[in-house]
Structures are given as structure tokens and as C-alpha cells.
Amino acid sequence: MQNDQENKTGLARLGYIWNDWISTFIILALLLMTLLIGTGEMIHGQMLRMGERLYGDQTTGMQYSFLRAEPEKPSCDRHPNIDAQVQEQMKANAADEFASMFGAASEADVRASLLAAQQQCEEKYQFYDKAMKHLEAHPSIRTYRKVETTFFGIFKLGSENQTVILLVMVLFASITASLRYHHIGLRAPKTKIDFRVYSALMVAGNALLSYSVVSQYHSVLNSGVEVAGKTAVLYWLWIALFVSLTIISIFQFIFIPKTAQPKGNFGLALLSVPLYAFMSLVTGIVFTFFMDYPMGQGIYLGILVEFSGIFLNLALFIWAGMLLTQTRVMDLFLNILRPWNLAPETLTWLILIAAAIPTAYTGASGIFVIAAGAIIYKEVWNSGARRQYALAVSAMSGSLGVVIRPCLLVILISMLDSRHVTSTELFDHGIYVFWLTAFIFLGVSLILAEEKFRVNSPKIAVPGMLRACVPVIPYVIIGFAVVMFYKLA
Known part of the structure; x- marks a missing residue:
């Protein structure tokens, strides 16, 4: 090293x-x-x-x-000296030309x-x-x-200054993700064509966003309304973010990584382009060339920043998911199910149901996939499932929980469209969506199962399950204590 x-x-x-x-x-x-x-x-x-x-x-x-x-x-x-002050005040009252009009104090x-x-x-x-x-x-x-x-x-x-904190966090995280090619996409770039197409579309998308936020800033300056200091800082952070990303993308377009493989396929290269680039390109082209309203992207970015508290909480949850990957918590909880030697389909269904709880409390399924996806994939594959099935399960392991209380994603959606729907209505319907999806998945999995249904005898499974519960008890106690502390504090 x-x-x-x-x-x-x-x-x-x-x-x-x-x-x-x-x-x-x-x-x-x-x-x-x-x-x-x-x-x-x-x-x-x-x-x-x-x-x-x-x-x-x-x-x-x-x-x-x-x-x-x-x-x-x-x-x-x-x-x-009260007497002296009284005499002094009386002399001042006597010299007052309005005393006769309003009356002098005795x-x-x-x-x-x-x-x-x-x-x-x-x-x-x-x-x-x-x-x-x-x-x-x-x-x-x-x-x-x-x-x-x-x-x-x-x-x-x-x-x-939550909005400033959020933008500074996005600024540094985005620059780091761009330098490392870590933006979310359908596949990672591998060949020279992949990197060329990746960088070219990133340049175009970031350039459109840069033009949008600069146009919005000039529009505000020319409106005749004084721009507050904090508002100006937010605009400059947006400009610094997208201009920096544009420069980085231009540099990456010119200098391809030495590890890039030769040749490549243009169709596969498009799959390597980050979703962020596609979204910025589509919205930028529509606002700039079809609606002649280049500042539209910047305005919608400003609306998102208004909910900075929720996005900062999501950042904390992602951090918690990354920290969870460094622990044995998921492995210990799966030890409780292992003595039953369940069929892959049954094991998968129980994992999806259990995974919905941490997903609901963290607010995003991706966090749980980061924290437990690898362990779930290994467990389902070892139970006899196909590799594609195990990959699918690990990818959707946190998806069911995004529709049940108290998922932050649902709250954010209700805040963005509060005129038509409330979070209570979404959660009330979400529980039906949760169970309907869960049972449909179980039914289809059992119909397409390659193995017969199996489960160990309770005489064999229960003792092993009880032994596996012992190492989990400290985590349950700590979690319960933390929840009660925040509720009663």
C-alpha cells in the first residue's frame, strides 16, 4: 500500500x-x-x-x-437625593411651555x-x-x-443554515463521485467508448445545469429586488457545483483512464451513462430549447432545497446503512432463520417482510441494500436459489418498506403535493400495497419454484433458533433503549 x-x-x-x-x-x-x-x-x-x-x-x-x-x-x-431630584424636576416642569396646556405634575x-x-x-x-x-x-x-x-x-x-449545509455536502459528494466515476447508472463504464460516451453526456448535462443556475442568478439580480446574503451564497454554491462538474467531465472526456478496455459497444456505452446525466439532459433540453425557459431547472432545484431537513436526514440514514455494513447485525438475525432450513422462496419472503421495517425507518430502500444486500444474496443463494433469483432478492430487499409508516420518502412526496394528498392517506393505502405485493411475490415464487417446499422439524429448529437469539438480545436492548430515550427525553 x-x-x-x-x-x-x-x-x-x-x-x-x-x-x-x-x-x-x-x-x-x-x-x-x-x-x-x-x-x-x-x-x-x-x-x-x-x-x-x-x-x-x-x-x-x-x-x-x-x-x-x-x-x-x-x-x-x-x-x-430624592428631595433634590424633586426640586429639579419641578423647575423643569415650570419652564415647560406646554405645561399650561397639558397640566403640570404636582x-x-x-x-x-x-x-x-x-x-x-x-x-x-x-x-x-x-x-x-x-x-x-x-x-x-x-x-x-x-x-x-x-x-x-x-x-x-x-x-x-440547513440549506447551506446540504448544498456544501452535495458539492463535495458530487465532485468526489464524479472524480471516481461513482454516479448511479445501469452498468459501470469499462471500455474506451463507455468512458467517452459517459463523459460526453455528463459534459452536456452539467453544462445545461450550469447555464440554468447562472441564468436564474442573473434574473434575480436584474429583478430589482435586493438579494439577501444567504440567498446569494446558495446561488454561488449551485454555480460552483455545476461548473466544477462540467470542468471535471471535460477533463475526463479528454483523458480516458488507462485501465479502460479497447473497443466497446455504443449501445452498452449508453447504459453506462449515469441516470443523473439523462435527467439533466432531458430537463435541460425541454426547458431551454422547447420552453425557452433556461432557469427552469434552477427553480426546481431551489424547491428541492426547501426540504433540506428531510434530505439531510436521508444523508444520515445512508451513513447509518454504510456503518451497518461493518457490523454482524444482519448475520446474527439471519442465524435465527437458518435452523429451519427453509426453501429459498419461503426464506426470501420472510427476509423481504423483515427488511421492510428498517427500510420504513430509514426512508430509502437503497440504504438497506447497501447495509444487507450482500449478506441476503449469500444467504438466499446458499439455500439453493438460482443466482439471478438471489440477485433480484438482494436488489429488492428494502423495496417493500417504502410504502409503510414512517418512511420519509412518503412524507416527502406528500409535502411536494400537499394539495392533493396527505401522508396519512398514503400510509393508509400503503399497508394494503405492502401486503398485496408481498403475497403476490410469495405466490409467484412458489409457483415457479424448482424445489419442493421444505422446513425442518420444530424439534430440530427451535433449539437452534433459541440459541441464535441469545447474541441478538444485546442489540435489541440497545435499540429499545435508544428509542425509549428519544421518546421520553
Whole structure:
């Protein structure tokens, strides 16, 4: 590994530093910020309650909320000369040219007003003295206050700039995906023709998006409405994103990877083009050449950013799916089914039903495929299924869960079209779609099954299943504890 790094050229080493260090660190920091935003309100509320329990004093009436900022010494005179102030005010009233019109205050009224002001000043001093005495008795309160207010400041900054965080995350992730040819497509580019077609359509798609967001930005500038600082930052991030991707695609079109195979097929090359490129090309051509409205793509991108909170949560769920691939959780849960020696079709159906639960809570089937697809493929194939069947099962292992509560994808769809449908209606119908699809899949699988239905005797399977449940118990307890913590916090 070390020799590989030493043999890399300067450009390759720069790409390695960007992909494996800079981009990774920034995305990790933004994901942690997103996690902080999602849980920050609850955590900050707990910190305030803890501060009250630690530093509040019911006997003196001192609360932690009074001490979140350093008490300021009052600037008023604590022991004023009331008689002198009364005489001074009376002289000022006598010299007032409007006094005869509205009536001058009597000496008793002036004195009462000054005494009330003195009383308010005395109360301020008493509170200040009591607060300073409380701070001296609890010196650690300043340290705790610093931690609590700093956390609140970070949480507030992140909450007010979720759209910026999302765009910065998309910027770095998109650049990294483009440099590594990791955009989602039907097949990976392998031949020189694949890479040429891939890069050419990426150049066209990114160029159309760049033109769209630049046109939208100029339209806003020429509208006569002042552009707020945050709005300008969002426009510049969009421009930087698509211009950078266009430049990268041009570079990739000129310089084909040395590992590319010779020759190739144009039809297969089209399958290598990312879905993102096709979508940007179609929408860009329609808006720019047919509707003469080039800023249309940029406007729809702005609408998507309005739901930045949901997309940031999806980023967290994808991260969770990637982390789940590094654990043995799926393997441990499948150990519970293995003693039954189920037929491939029955095993597949149970896996699809069970996989719907994590899919519903993460919001996207792709996350579960990332986390468990390889294990499911191996398990179904080992049970005697065909390779194509095992691949199909692993690909659709998380699909059923996208229609049941509380899938974020359904909530997002209902928010985009809230005039015609609500999330409750979608979830109510989704449960019927879920069971209908599940039983149709089971029926077709059993009809086309190459093997007879099989299942081990309960006398053999139950003891093995119970033994397999033991390693799963800690994960169940941890999951239950986390859910209850967030519900009760």
C-alpha cells in the first residue's frame, strides 16, 4: 500500500488526498453537524434542565436561566437625593411651555415617580448582588454555562443554515463521485467508448445545469429586488457545483483512464451513462430549447432545497446503512432463520417482510441494500436459489418498506403535493400495497419454484433458533433503549 502511494504521480496523489482525506473529513463533519441539528433541541433542553437541577436554588429564587449570561451591574443611582431630584424636576416642569396646556405634575406625583424608580433600581441591585453571591458559591457554573451556550450557538447556527449545509455536502459528494466515476447508472463504464460516451453526456448535462443556475442568478439580480446574503451564497454554491462538474467531465472526456478496455459497444456505452446525466439532459433540453425557459431547472432545484431537513436526514440514514455494513447485525438475525432450513422462496419472503421495517425507518430502500444486500444474496443463494433469483432478492430487499409508516420518502412526496394528498392517506393505502405485493411475490415464487417446499422439524429448529437469539438480545436492548430515550427525553 505504501509503495502504491509512493509510485503515484503528483495529480494522482492530489486526487487521493482529495477523495480519501479532504472530502471524507468535510462530509463527516457535515454529517455530525446534521446529527447535532436533529438531536440538538432535545439535548439542549436536557442541558437546561440539568443546569437547573445543579445550580438552581428554590430558597433564594435563583434559577439557572437567570445566570446563562454574566449579570451586569445596574447603572442607576442606588441612593439618590430624592428631595433634590424633586426640586429639579419641578423647575423643569415650570419652564415647560406646554405645561399650561397639558397640566403640570404636582410635587407629590413627581416624588412618587422618583421613589418608584428608586425601588426598581434597588431591586436590580438586590438581584445583581444575589446573582454574584450565587456565582461565587458555585464557581463551576461559568464552565457549565460556557459549554451549554456554545452548544446552543452551534445548534442554532446549524438550524438556520440547513440549506447551506446540504448544498456544501452535495458539492463535495458530487465532485468526489464524479472524480471516481461513482454516479448511479445501469452498468459501470469499462471500455474506451463507455468512458467517452459517459463523459460526453455528463459534459452536456452539467453544462445545461450550469447555464440554468447562472441564468436564474442573473434574473434575480436584474429583478430589482435586493438579494439577501444567504440567498446569494446558495446561488454561488449551485454555480460552483455545476461548473466544477462540467470542468471535471471535460477533463475526463479528454483523458480516458488507462485501465479502460479497447473497443466497446455504443449501445452498452449508453447504459453506462449515469441516470443523473439523462435527467439533466432531458430537463435541460425541454426547458431551454422547447420552453425557452433556461432557469427552469434552477427553480426546481431551489424547491428541492426547501426540504433540506428531510434530505439531510436521508444523508444520515445512508451513513447509518454504510456503518451497518461493518457490523454482524444482519448475520446474527439471519442465524435465527437458518435452523429451519427453509426453501429459498419461503426464506426470501420472510427476509423481504423483515427488511421492510428498517427500510420504513430509514426512508430509502437503497440504504438497506447497501447495509444487507450482500449478506441476503449469500444467504438466499446458499439455500439453493438460482443466482439471478438471489440477485433480484438482494436488489429488492428494502423495496417493500417504502410504502409503510414512517418512511420519509412518503412524507416527502406528500409535502411536494400537499394539495392533493396527505401522508396519512398514503400510509393508509400503503399497508394494503405492502401486503398485496408481498403475497403476490410469495405466490409467484412458489409457483415457479424448482424445489419442493421444505422446513425442518420444530424439534430440530427451535433449539437452534433459541440459541441464535441469545447474541441478538444485546442489540435489541440497545435499540429499545435508544428509542425509549428519544421518546421520553
